[in-house]
Amino acid sequence: MDKKRIYSASGDKIESVQPVVVSRYRGLTRANHWLTALCMIGLLLSGFALFHPSLYGLSSLFGGGQVVRWLHPIMGVVMFLSFLILFLQMWRLNLPRQEDCTWLGKIGDVIKGKEENLPELGKYNAGQKAMFWAMTALIVVLLVSGIMMWERYFPNLVSIPVRRIALAVHALAAVLMFLVFVLHVYAAIWTRGTLRAMTRGTVTGGWAYRHHRKWLRELAERRGQH
Ligand code: HEM
Known part of the structure; x- marks a missing residue:
């Protein structure tokens, strides 16, 4: 881990300290998040390839149109299951x-x-929570409407007009x-020090104090009890 060096005004090194870090996500949760993200990127690219002839070129990323037609719904199911595991861990906090x-x-x-004018927050702010529920709702809609269109496995599930609506x-x-x-990725980059929560699993004490003080206090209280 990087050590922070503190120097006196004359430039002499007077102290070397470990910055305080707070654990935010364990390895399994991060792997789960990145699998979901990877599937989502694959789904968006393959979905756009199927969406309009002008975007058909994107299908070459996956090995051609036939592969895209086969792979897109399978990635959708994997993404749904992966998100479901995230959902079960996080819904209460949202x-x-x-x-x-x-x-x-x-x-x-x-x-x-x-930040000094804002209330103390738990693990997530209202923006993150709104995004979480929007993702949840949209993923359910995508799954249900996708299954209605998945002729290979569900050929007679719905009538043709219903399939068109789907x-x-x-x-x-x-x-x-x-x-x-796009908003989620932008917010993760815009709020400095957030990305490392999902890459390294930790955030700095300063970040936690600034953005999610109530969560930090709860963690400290829990640690104090052990
Ligand atoms: C490359 C794209 C992505 C990046 C860079 C990214 C980055 C991040 C980061 C840094 C966090 C931690 C935020 C925090 O703890 O304050 C996070 C949380 C999260 N991400 Fe992503 N993410 C990406 C894609 C996705 C996708 C595609 C999904 C789902 C479809 C997703 C779902 C979530 C959820 C559910 C959380 C927890 C936040 C909450 O429950 O409100 N992420 N992401």
Whole structure:
């Protein structure tokens, strides 16, 4: 782990300290998250290839149109199962709480980075929670509408008109999912020090104190009890 060196005004090294790090995600959860992300990227690219002839070129990334038709729904099922495991671990922490309304009411301060005006938060803020539930809803819609269109395994599940409606719903949900995905990645990069939560599994004590102080206090309390 990197050590932080502290120097006196004259430049002499006076101390070498380990920065405080807080564990946010264990290895299995991170592997689970990245499998979901990988499937989602594959699904978006292969889905766009099937969506419109002008995007058909994307199918060469997967070895051609026939492979895409076979692979896309399979990746969808893997992504659903992978997200389900994430969901089961995280849904409770994403339930709305009183402080989320206050946080949303001060969204201007969030954008300006005036953290001192914001309430203390648990593991996730209202934006992350909204994204979590949007992802959940869209993934369910994508799965259900996808199965209705999956002729290979479910040829007579629904009538042709219903299948057409499912196709439109599937495409709309995919576009919304793409927007949510872009927002999620943007927020992870925009809030400095967040990405390492999903790469290394840890965040700095300063990050936790600044963005999720209530969560940090709960962790400290739990540690104090052991
Ligand atoms: C390459 C793309 C992605 C990047 C860079 C990324 C990055 C991150 C990071 C850094 C976190 C930790 C945030 C925190 O703890 O405060 C996180 C959490 C999370 N990510 Fe991603 N992610 C990506 C794709 C996805 C995809 C495709 C999904 C699902 C479809 C997803 C679902 C989640 C969920 C559910 C959480 C937990 C946050 C919550 O429950 O509110 N991520 N991601």
